[in-house]
Amino acid sequence: MATQLRRALGLRSVVSTSTGLAFAAIDYLAVASLVGGVAGDSAWLAVVIAGVLLLLVWGAFSELNGLFPTAAAIRLYMAKAMDDRVALTITFTYLLTIVLVVAADAYIVGSAIAYVLGGALWVAIVCIVALLALATLSNLRGIRVAGNVQDIATYTVLLASAVIAIMALARGAFALRTPLNPVDASHPITNLIEAVALAIFVYSAFEWVTTSAEETRSPQLIPRGMLIALGLLCGVCALLTLGMSHLLTHAQLTTAYPQLFLAEHAAGSVGLFVMLVVTMLTAVNTFNGAFLTASRFMYATAREGSLPPIFARLNTWAAPWAPILALGSGSLVCAIVVALTGAWPVLVATGAALEAMIYAVAGFCVWRLRRTAPDQERPFRMLLAGPLGLLSCVLFGALALIASVTVGTATNPAPLIIIVVVGILAALYVLLALPRIRRAEAARRAARGSRREAARAAKAQAQQGVGDSTP
Amino acid sequence: MATREELREALDDYTQRAQSNERVRKTLKNWNSVIHLDVTDLGIAYTMTIVNGELTDIQDGAVGTPDLIVSGKSEDLTNIFWGDENPASNYMQGAITTRGSQEDVMRLDAMAMLLYLDAEKK
Numbered sequence: 001m002a003t004q005l006r007r008a009l010g011l012r013s014v015v016s017t018s019t020g021l022a023f024a025a026i027d028y029l030a031v032a033s034l035v036g037g038v039a040g041d042s043a044w045l046a047v048v049i050a051g052v053l054l055l056l057v058w059g060a061f062s063e064l065n066g067l068f069p070t071a072a073a074i075r076l077y078m079a080k081a082m083d084d085r086v087a088l089t090i091t092f093t094y095l096l097t098i099v100l101v102v103a104a105d106a107y108i109v110g111s112a113i114a115y116v117l118g119g120a121l122w123v124a125i126v127c128i129v130a131l132l133a134l135a136t137l138s139n140l141r142g143i144r145v146a147g148n149v150q151d152i153a154t155y156t157v158l159l160a161s162a163v164i165a166i167m168a169l170a171r172g173a174f175a176l177r178t179p180l181n182p183v184d185a186s187h188p189i190t191n192l193i194e195a196v197a198l199a200i201f202v203y204s205a206f207e208w209v210t211t212s213a214e215e216t217r218s219p220q221l222i223p224r225g226m227l228i229a230l231g232l233l234c235g236v237c238a239l240l241t242l243g244m245s246h247l248l249t250h251a252q253l254t255t256a257y258p259q260l261f262l263a264e265h266a267a268g269s270v271g272l273f274v275m276l277v278v279t280m281l282t283a284v285n286t287f288n289g290a291f292l293t294a295s296r297f298m299y300a301t302a303r304e305g306s307l308p309p310i311f312a313r314l315n316t317w318a319a320p321w322a323p324i325l326a327l328g329s330g331s332l333v334c335a336i337v338v339a340l341t342g343a344w345p346v347l348v349a350t351g352a353a354l355e356a357m358i359y360a361v362a363g364f365c366v367w368r369l370r371r372t373a374p375d376q377e378r379p380f381r382m383l384l385a386g387p388l389g390l391l392s393c394v395l396f397g398a399l400a401l402i403a404s405v406t407v408g409t410a411t412n413p414a415p416l417i418i419i420v421v422v423g424i425l426a427a428l429y430v431l432l433a434l435p436r437i438r439r440a441e442a443a444r445r446a447a448r449g450s451r452r453e454a455a456r457a458a459k460a461q462a463q464q465g466v467g468d469s470t471p
Numbered sequence: 472m473a474t475r476e477e478l479r480e481a482l483d484d485y486t487q488r489a490q491s492n493e494r495v496r497k498t499l500k501n502w503n504s505v506i507h508l509d510v511t512d513l514g515i516a517y518t519m520t521i522v523n524g525e526l527t528d529i530q531d532g533a534v535g536t537p538d539l540i541v542s543g544k545s546e547d548l549t550n551i552f553w554g555d556e557n558p559a560s561n562y563m564q565g566a567i568t569t570r571g572s573q574e575d576v577m578r579l580d581a582m583a584m585l586l587y588l589d590a591e592k593k
Contacts, residue, residue, distance in 0.1 A: 003507060005571055006536045071573050072563045079564075144574075214570050296573050303559030303580060312559075314498055314581050452481065452553040 008217040013147050014225030018209035019232050020154035020285035021293075022202070023161075025112075026104035028259035028279070030201045030348045031237055035245040035253055037191040037409040040178030044241040046192060050199035051234035053399075054206075056392040058230060059382035060362040061207045062223035066379035067369065069213035069222075072300060078361065081368040085430050088306060090361060092426035093419065097354045098294040099327060101205065103334035104347045105286045106131045110339070111256035112279050116272065121339065128335045135287040136328030139295065142317035145288040153281045158236050160278045161259075165239035167266035168247055176246055197403040200359070200396075201352035202237045206230060207362075211293055223380050254408075256344055291327055298323035305441050306434060345408045350415040356400035357419075363392025472512055473549035481552035482517060482529045488554075488586050489526040495585045499524030502578050506571075507533045509542040526582070539571030539579065551583065558583050 009017070034043040068076040074094075078087035110127035117123060145153070169176075178184075182192045206229050213222055243262050244253060252261040263275030299320035302311035315321045338344050366382055367389030382388060404416035473481075489495055499521075506519040508529075516533040519526060543551075547566050550556035558580050561567045569576050 003533060003537060003540060005540070006505070006538050007572065068565060070562070070565070070568060071576070072565075075563050076565050211573070214568075214576070215572050292573075296577055299577060300559055300563060300580075303557065303584065304563040305557070305560065312584065316498060316500075318498055318502065318578055318581060320577075450553070450555045451484075452477075452550060452555050455480065455484070455553070 004217070005215075007215075009147070009212060009215050009221070010217055011221050011225055011228075013151055014209060014212070014216060014221045015228045015232070016151040016154040017212055017289070018206045018226050018229035019158065020150060021208045021289045022204060022206040022229065022233055023154070023157060023236070023282060024101050024105050024205075024286045025108040025279050025282045026101065026344075026348060026351070027202045027237060027282075028240065029104075029108065029256065029344055030198060030352075031240045032244050032248070032253045032258040033345055033348055033408050034195045034199055034241060035248075036250070037187065037195050038182045038245075039184040039187040040181060041176040041242055041245045042179050042182040043195060043245050044179070044238040045182050046195035046199040047202060047238045047241050048234060049196050050203065051230060053196070053395065054200070054203050054230055054359075056388055056395070057207065057359045057362060058223070058226055059385075060359070060366045060389060060392055061210055061226065062380040063366050063378055063382040063385065064362060064369075065210040065213055065222050066219060066381075067373075067376060069219045071211040071214060071296070073210055073213070074297075075301070075304075077365045077369065080373070081365040085427075088430045088434070089423065089427045090358070091301075092429065093423045094354060094358050095294060095298075096419075096422050097204070097351055097358075098290045099330045099334055100347050100351050100354075101286060102132075102135075102290050102327065102331040103338065104344065104351070105283045106135075106331060106335040107338045107344065108256055109280055109283045110335070112260055112276055115255075115257050115260060116276050125336060125339055128339060129332065131283065131287075132328055132332045132335065135283075135291060136324060139287075139291045139324045139328075140315060140317065140319055140321055142319045144292060145284060150285060150288065153284050157278050157281050157285070158232055160274060162236045162239050164259075164263045164266045164271060164275060164278075165236075165243035167271075168243040168262050169239075171265060172246055176242065179242070191409065194402055194406045194409070197356065197399040197406065198348060198352050199237075200356050200399060200403070201348055203230065203233050204351060204355035205289075206233065208289070208293055211297070219379060256342075291324060294327055295320050295323035298326070305438050308437060309441075343414075346412075346414050346418070349403055349407045349412075350418050353400045353404035353415050353419060356396045356403055360393045360396035360400060363389045363396060365389075367393065473545040475513055475515060475545075478510065478513070478545050478549045478552070481549045485552040485554075485586070486526055486529050488589075489582060492586060492589060494589060495526075495582055496524045498585060499578055499582060502575075504538045504575050504578070505535050506539045506541060506575070506579065507537040508548065509533075509540055510545050510548060511542055512544045512546075537571070539569060539575040541567060541569050541579070543567035554583070554587050557587075 034046050064077045106128045110124040113127045114124035183189050213219055244258055247265045248258055248261050252258055259275050260272055263271035298311050301307045311322045366385050370385050405411055405413050502524045504521045508517040518530045518534040547561055551558045
């Protein structure tokens with residue numbers, strides 16, 4: 001059926017969704033954390049190298065999106081490429097990324113507001129609680145940011161960030177220090193590799209736009225939109241990296257709001273306030289996109305019978321309240337822990353490792369499905385999908401491992417420990433609790449019987465009754 | 472494969488249950504949508520019209536511009552509308568596909584879930 005929908009997303013919205021989901025406030029911190037490990041002003045190269053590597057991920061997600069153009073794609077391609085229990089364990093572990101990104105955004109926006117107000121830590125914590133409460137309540141009321149508003153917010157954030165970075169560089173007369181030499185005697189090649197692993201995080205979630213495949217005018221818009229989004233993210237984040245590495249001190253780079261210092265360098269107090277507004281705008285996109293995508297996914301997973309039924313309950317605004325509350329409270333706890341400990345680099349590293357992990361999984365799925373379902377129609381075919389799918393799996397698997405033991409420029413296993421603990425909890429749930437939930441649902445359905453069969457039997461009985469009474 | 476008559480019977484039963492269900496109307500009270508059902512193996516279509524959370528009717532054919540298009544095989548759709556199969560499971564397994572906003576998909580599924588839960592209580 002080639003009928004057009006009343007409302008459908010065009011390329012502009014696909015690009016803004018992909019870019020907006022990826023460009024969270026934590027990207028400013030991720031960019032700042034790249035600077036220390038690489039020589040001179042060449043940390044931007046880590047952003048560009050990561051962007052080039054992500055073309056493999058773009059190819060993989062474009063092929064998987066063409067195979068399964070649905071919001072449930074991640075469940076479908078993983079379940080078809082591997083054991084369903086493994087697929088569910090990975091999916092539930094990956095959901096941690098969403099909690100981390102929401103928590104990080106609340107923490108960064110709260111800290112930035114507190115800094116501008118000249119407030120102390122408690123001001124930041126009050127802001128974090130207020131922001132997450134607002135996001136949770138508006139989601140519980142079923143309020144979502146309109147598509148056009150989201151487009152404007154995303155493009156404003158990108159444009160303002162790029163302009164501020166260029167203005168800041170212009171203030172320094174573009175006199176960069178060794179912008180093309182990331183390696184020297186005190187900065188070995190391993191530092192650059194670690195920086196590339198962390199730079200993956202600035203692109204993280206660009207692929208979530210594939211969950212909007214059913215809402216687009218044409219499924220082909222998704223690969224095109226993701227490619228443009230990668231280019232925009234690469235350009236803006238490379239500019240920000242250049243600006244921060246050239247102008248900010250080590251102390252400024254290690255705060256929770258390096259973008260404010262960059263804006264202050266560019267345009268004084270006006271720049272500072274503009275950047276504060278821009279930082280708050282990033283949160284609009286993150287909270288809207290992350291809450292919506294994750295809560296709807298959890299709802300569908302619960303309806304499928306893979307999460308407890310409470311996650312499929314709707315409130316009077318037709319919003320799945322349990323997933324929203326779980327996301328809101330999980331993010332709140334995480335954000336407050338980060339505010340009290342200042343351990344945001346652990347968030348960046350954990351997020352980068354989880355993203356690299358899911359990119360490795362996507363590469364594996366492309367390779368595996370080419371072997372198990374070679375004849376299935378693929379509107380988008382990844383070039384050299386066999387070898388490149390495997391390469392992507394190995395490469396991003398290695399980068400996930402590196403990111404999981406690198407916090408800032410130091411070796412630290414905290415992200416790996418967090419991921420392993422969450423992974424074990426997810427596996428225990430899948431292996432022990434899930435079979436019981438599924439058995440209970442199967443028993444309920446069996447006890448209820450088939451209404452179709454009952455109707456058929458009643459009809460047959462009625463016809464027999466008519467037949468018997470006919471002389 | 473279900474016949475056209477079997478599917479129509481399931482749709483009529485669904486319509487009648489949805490219209491008489493207060494909980495559905497309350498939960499989905501602000502929902503307005505035109506949904507096309509595309510029955511892929513029979514080559515036919517139906518149009519569901521929902522006004523303020525109430526399923527007004529299910530017409531034969533694809534009428535008007537849809538907000539949501541649901542495609543699937545007659546057997547799956549018939550079982551779903553009788554309430555014998557879980558639409559979310561079919562969706563997550565790729566047996567039925569949709570085009571349109573996720574909010575409409577979730578609300579349509581919620582309607583089926585509420586009808587299922589109410590039928591279970593009776």
